Amino acid sequence: MKKYIFVTGGVCSSLGKGIAAASLGSLLELRDLRIRMAKIDPYINVDAGTMSPYQHGEVYVTDDGAETDLDLGNYARFTSSPLGRANSITTGQIYQEVIQREREGRYLGRTVQVIPHITDRIKQRILAVGEHPEVDVTIVEVGGTVGDIESVPFLEAARQMMHELGHENVLSVHLTLIPEVAGSELKTKPTQHSVKELRAIGVQPDILLCRAPRQLDDDMRRKIALFTNVPFEAVVSAYDVESTIYEIPLIFARQSLDVIVLDRLGLEYGECDLSPWEHVVDVFRQSEQTVRIAVVGKYIELHDSYKSVDEALYHGGIANDHRVQLVKVDSELLERMETDEDIADALGDVDGILVPGGFGSRGIEGMVRAARYARTNGVPYFGICLGLQVMVIEYARSVLELDEADSTEFRPDGPHPVVSLLEEQVDVRNYGGTMRLGASDSHLLAGSLIRDVYGEPVVRERHRHRYEVSNRYRQMIEEAGLMVTGVTPDHSLVESVQWADHPWGIGVQFHPEFRSKPTAAHPLFAGFVEQSIAHRVRRESQVEVEAGA
Numbered sequence: 001m002k003k004y005i006f007v008t009g010g011v012c013s014s015l016g017k018g019i020a021a022a023s024l025g026s027l028l029e030l031r032d033l034r035i036r037m038a039k040i041d042p043y044i045n046v047d048a049g050t051m052s053p054y055q056h057g058e059v060y061v062t063d064d065g066a067e068t069d070l071d072l073g074n075y076a077r078f079t080s081s082p083l084g085r086a087n088s089i090t091t092g093q094i095y096q097e098v099i100q101r102e103r104e105g106r107y108l109g110r111t112v113q114v115i116p117h118i119t120d121r122i123k124q125r126i127l128a129v130g131e132h133p134e135v136d137v138t139i140v141e142v143g144g145t146v147g148d149i150e151s152v153p154f155l156e157a158a159r160q161m162m163h164e165l166g167h168e169n170v171l172s173v174h175l176t177l178i179p180e181v182a183g184s185e186l187k188t189k190p191t192q193h194s195v196k197e198l199r200a201i202g203v204q205p206d207i208l209l210c211r212a213p214r215q216l217d218d219d220m221r222r223k224i225a226l227f228t229n230v231p232f233e234a235v236v237s238a239y240d241v242e243s244t245i246y247e248i249p250l251i252f253a254r255q256s257l258d259v260i261v262l263d264r265l266g267l268e269y270g271e272c273d274l275s276p277w278e279h280v281v282d283v284f285r286q287s288e289q290t291v292r293i294a295v296v297g298k299y300i301e302l303h304d305s306y307k308s309v310d311e312a313l314y315h316g317g318i319a320n321d322h323r324v325q326l327v328k329v330d331s332e333l334l335e336r337m338e339t340d341e342d343i344a345d346a347l348g349d350v351d352g353i354l355v356p357g358g359f360g361s362r363g364i365e366g367m368v369r370a371a372r373y374a375r376t377n378g379v380p381y382f383g384i385c386l387g388l389q390v391m392v393i394e395y396a397r398s399v400l401e402l403d404e405a406d407s408t409e410f411r412p413d414g415p416h417p418v419v420s421l422l423e424e425q426v427d428v429r430n431y432g433g434t435m436r437l438g439a440s441d442s443h444l445l446a447g448s449l450i451r452d453v454y455g456e457p458v459v460r461e462r463h464r465h466r467y468e469v470s471n472r473y474r475q476m477i478e479e480a481g482l483m484v485t486g487v488t489p490d491h492s493l494v495e496s497v498q499w500a501d502h503p504w505g506i507g508v509q510f511h512p513e514f515r516s517k518p519t520a521a522h523p524l525f526a527g528f529v530e531q532s533i534a535h536r537v538r539r540e541s542q543v544e545v546e547a548g549a
Ligand code: GLN
Pocket: 356, 357, 358, 359, 360, 384, 385, 386, 387, 409, 464, 465, 466, 467, 468
């Protein structure tokens, strides 16, 4: 019998439900269970593709080209659940699917209603996630907070599943907040209310994950258990971590969350080896070996807008036994600076520079200046998607002396569109202006840095972009010294570039960050951080020589 776990949230949003769900998934996998993860987003948007990173954080892209909520990125980093279009469920999709069936006449003249038609469709989508015969447990995270109008049909579907499949097969995990008020007192009242709300819609939580600034004592846990009808041992203290979110599986394991879940679901399980997480946490805890990496982008204010890039950089650090310190640089600030010396001052104390993906013209000139600084000063540079396009623009301007080189995304009628839509490039037609989304192959040039880093001639990475390096300028750019090191299998599009005379300057048109894990860093991030460490060593020895002279 297949098992299902619903993870809901109470009191307020942003308590880390995604990471909690993913951590539980990881612990189950470490006990040899085969799991699948799914996220429900109760908003009306069909997917996250149209949502601003300012509002919603990063858009996570799957192999099959779905543009999803960033929590899928957490699942990818913590578990090995395959993730695709099917694992991201929104109100928009459910209604779209039901309405389409209604138009096709598939409801045979009946009135189409939230119960049962919407809830049936929700259940079908949830069951489909774990339908593979090998899957033991499907973990479904319900976005939003219990009590939101939007989440009602999803919670109702969860209630029905408990009723239909039996409570021994469907488990409810509820994450709530235990806030601290004046005098550092922890308060359980909001949790009591949140559980009451959940019970009002017919769902009794089996496990409570209580997010609090510090560990809950047993008295407090007992009190929560009493008020909520949850067994004492299932009141888990999800206290704030000191160094890294990757500690959360360990915190849960220490309180036997996995065992409680598995016993409750009547599943057999093996021993659990936590050493991969222990190693990850050890690297974050040690403070001596630090490398500073600048991320130069325009969505800097919002913490989560480059989530997968930030995490992948940390993974690169773990692979090199170094703690990565991220220096978020607002590209608009660089743009406004008067002189190149100002840029050097702003970026002088970083060991590597990364320009991540992005859309729209804001802040582009700042990114171009950052790329120029990295290229001319031998600072390791990693350009991702927009970061590659910026490399091409900068090179065309500085080395080919095409001062007005630009992407048509930022300057539609410029004289030198070195990056443009395919349809604007005369020799390629019929592609249209649509986004290139999802995984596809790239062929890497023998002898290039990127080929060495991957150790493979053909790689498969995910894309999410509209503009391409122009084939009209490609030869000119290559002859000037910006190597094209990766192309699509038909050679028609540029997938990666490299500065010829530079220790490590790589741009990729795809998004390697989506595939990186703390326990298995993506080779490009591991390589970039390794070279940034080498650059720091070079910098330090230079300072010593100067001091000695
Ligand atoms: N805006 C650029 C494009 O559409 C880059 C996209 C990105 O960085 N994801 O091609």
